[in-house]
Amino acid sequence: MSKIIKHKREGKAFSVQEDLIGKRSEYSLCWQDCKKFKPNNIQNCKIAQDLAMFAMINGVKTAVWECASYEKKEEKK
Numbered sequence: 001m002s003k004i005i006k007h008k009r010e011g012k013a014f015s016v017q018e019d020l021i022g023k024r025s026e027y028s029l030c031w032q033d034c035k036k037f038k039p040n041n042i043q044n045c046k047i048a049q050d051l052a053m054f055a056m057i058n059g060v061k062t063a064v065w066e067c068a069s070y071e072k073k074e075e076k077k
Contacts, residue, residue, distance in 0.1 A: 028063035035073040045069065
């Protein structure tokens with residue numbers, strides 16, 4: 001089992017599993033080439049945007065493990 005530590009981010013201390021610090025994008029489906037995921041863009045996926053707002057308001061980080069809306073970006077030739 002991972003050790004839970006306090007991690008400072010944005011001037012606040014958060015509890016986190018030590019081995020998961022900074023790995024949200026590595027594990028989150030949004031960051032795995034979803035063509036709807038456009039962070040910091042008005043056309044961002046509504047689900048991703050809602051999660052980002054929830055995370056900001058509640059002081060959490062979230063990773064998406066499953067999503068009915070996921071669409072893989074087409075590979076460029």
